[in-house]
Amino acid sequence: MPRQEECRYTKEHEWVFREGDEVVVGITDFAQSELGDIVYVDMGETGRRVNAGDPLGDIESVKAVAQVYAPVSGEVTAMNELLADAPEKVNQDPFGEGWLVRMRPADPAELDALMDHEAYRRFLEEEGH
């Protein structure tokens, strides 16, 4: 299970955690809190290839739809099936049961370009959160 200190982060508030030759992707606690009650998650299909920054899927709260972006390039290998019936897991446990997708990254070096936990914390502060 991803530990926050070991994740990398994007400016769009996604986290990425390396597990062997795959990564797990989710949204941060800040992001889930901003969204409010999440009622629907749609991360598209497994098997597709995306580039870093491409739309990965949508998370819907009661009031709004938010896009989730691929933090790294690669192939989407798995979705979190739990979220089909329990989308609120993303609110309740964004780093645990609320994970969104697994990917096989095309270039592991892309991860190093992302913010580490400390940098993300500072980023949130600078943004005034």
Add this chain to the structure above:
Amino acid sequence: MNHPEGGSAPLRKTALHGRHVALGARMVPFAGFEMPVQYTGVIEEHRAVRTAAGLFDVSHMGEFRLRGPDAVRLADLLVPTSVAALPPGRVAYSGLLTEAGGFVDDVLVYRIGDREVLFVVNAANLDKDREWFLEHRAGFDVEFTDESDETALIALQGPRSREILAGLAEGFDPLAQKYYRWAAGRVAGRPAMVSRTGYTGEIGFEIFVAPGDAPAVWDALLAAGRGLGLLPAGLGARDTLRLEAAMPLYGNDIDETTTPLEADLEFIVHWDKDRFLGKEALVVQRQRGVPRKRVGFEVRGRGIARHGYPVWLDGKQVSRVTSGTMAPFLGRAIGMTYLPADRAEPGVEIEVEVRGRRLPAVTVPLPFYRRPRKKKAVRRNQDGGGA
């Protein structure tokens, strides 16, 4: 996450703004005010209203008072409902209509006295509505006062609302008050007008007080209700609640291009009233038949229908979703739209286009949610649930 709503004018605050901030509410701009969209969460607040009670600050709404010999006559010109036939003490849901029969706004009309009528109007239409009244009052012996800034409005809604209010009420009896009636008295010792009205589909009250008294009344209601499950509730839950109850939202489900007949609100039209703005147009529409009508639907595929999404019927796009959400109490994605009149009935299969994908949906009878009603003895052996 993007934050919409630019706007350079500073946002206005209701008398309860400090309470919302102190309660940790997420504040958002709405109709020029900074309002609470949620406190603990939209779903939790929504469920509280359906199972216990919720407390809403709706002070941003507008209140216009007509006083004088022609107060009722002017009111009767502006709405299709008969105000002359509304006895003092009663409230009616109606609309300000254009000559073409479309909605300028939907309103509540309070018959205060023989020569006094109060209108409650949507916050988003305050300026437009005020202009509308002022434009049409020529030739009427009537005084028009915009009391919006002098009026705070708190809505207490939910099955436990009567018992919560009963402990704080003087001069009127919440347990006996019937639907769409207003009464004057005191709440928590402060002068108040209280109507059994609301925008949730539950039993509830709208409590009009002076802005200076609002914090004390708010605090007293919260204290009285906490043990019974009362939660403060924001605009987010207000919207999901009214949608489950199939109540239209001006700007979404009704606007100047929709008539009461198209909007399935024909009950507000009193055809035997001599004259009102829009009557000729509505008579023609009734004779010819409405071209389209508001319907409700449930999404059958996986996804949520939202305002603006295209609606397809028999392979063609025919309209757009006017309001849509994942209904927190029902647990289904619901919405409203307009369909051609000959297909505007339950059981019709449509599709809603959600980000390029067409999801199957089916029309259903309205309302989506109806509060459970049972005859039960309440204290004085009166059925307080009359609608």
